[in-house]
Amino acid sequence: MANTVMFIILAVFIIGSALMCVTTKKIMRAVTYMLFVLFGVAGIYFLLDYTFLGAAQIAVYAGGVTMVFVFAIQLVSKRTLQGLEKRVKASKMVTGALAALAGLAVVTLILVKTGFMTQEITGVEVPMKEIGTALVGSGKYQYVLPFEFISVFLLACIIGGLVVARKEDKA
Amino acid sequence: MMIPVECYFALSALLFFIGVYGFTTRRNLIAMLISVELILNAVDINFAAINRLLYPNGNEGMFMTLFVIGVAAAESAVAISIIINVYRKFKSDSVDAIQNMKR
Numbered sequence: 343m344a345n346t347v348m349f350i351i352l353a354v355f356i357i358g359s360a361l362m363c364v365t366t367k368k369i370m371r372a373v374t375y376m377l378f379v380l381f382g383v384a385g386i387y388f389l390l391d392y393t394f395l396g397a398a399q400i401a402v403y404a405g406g407v408t409m410v411f412v413f414a415i416q417l418v419s420k421r422t423l424q425g426l427e428k429r430v431k432a433s434k435m436v437t438g439a440l441a442a443l444a445g446l447a448v449v450t451l452i453l454v455k456t457g458f459m460t461q462e463i464t465g466v467e468v469p470m471k472e473i474g475t476a477l478v479g480s481g482k483y484q485y486v487l488p489f490e491f492i493s494v495f496l497l498a499c500i501i502g503g504l505v506v507a508r509k510e511d512k513a
Numbered sequence: 514m515m516i517p518v519e520c521y522f523a524l525s526a527l528l529f530f531i532g533v534y535g536f537t538t539r540r541n542l543i544a545m546l547i548s549v550e551l552i553l554n555a556v557d558i559n560f561a562a563i564n565r566l567l568y569p570n571g572n573e574g575m576f577m578t579l580f581v582i583g584v585a586a587a588e589s590a591v592a593i594s595i596i597i598n599v600y601r602k603f604k605s606d607s608v609d610a611i612q613n614m615k616r
Binding site: 345346349353356357360361363364369372373376379380383386387389390391392394395398399402403406407410411413414415417418434435437438439441442443445446449450453458459468472473476477483485488492495496499500502503504506507 | 515516517518519520521522523524526527528529530531532533534535536537538539540541543544546547548550551554557558561562565566567571572573575576578579580582583584585586587588589590591593594595596597598600
């Protein structure tokens, strides 16, 4: 019962924040609503007993990505970012809404037509030791290769970002 | 009492298509990137819910979500640096201002 109430609260929070995020006029408010959505999704992970996942979501997304967005908005002139809605044509908005609704209708149809076999779960969270051994183990169902790949990938992205965003010399 | 998995799917589908709507209507690069983050989060909810409620004996969905979070962080950092560079060149961050790729 408590789970159901929590889920409804989180769902309303996420959907409301997401709607505000895509319709608000001010870019800074859009980022703030995105932060609310990220916190709500972290709450969904906690509800599913994925505590580590929720912590990673808050640390990486809410802590890292949102800060990157805020810094980018501060670096780009604020004058060009205000009045987001004025530049949107009404026809564009109708097209976007139609595309989204059509996709949503297709997904809803598939969901309704598909029966899911929900298994009874024991309701315990994944132990931290299991997560650690699975992340750096090299056996079956263990993920050392993607783990190392992600680390190199992040390094490459940091260097690439620096190279792209640095001031070019006058040449 | 357990929440049926369909509720998670409905939430994720709604979030996904709100993101799609934002991506098609916004003409601002940063706002479009925010919509992409919404879409990625919708997919993450799906992975976690399927793993927990339909296949509770494995952990593949959880690790997939972890890697998606990592890749999304890298992706947004690179995209932001490109946007800043575009702003420097075109003095605007609207997609309509970018007429050609090389200048």
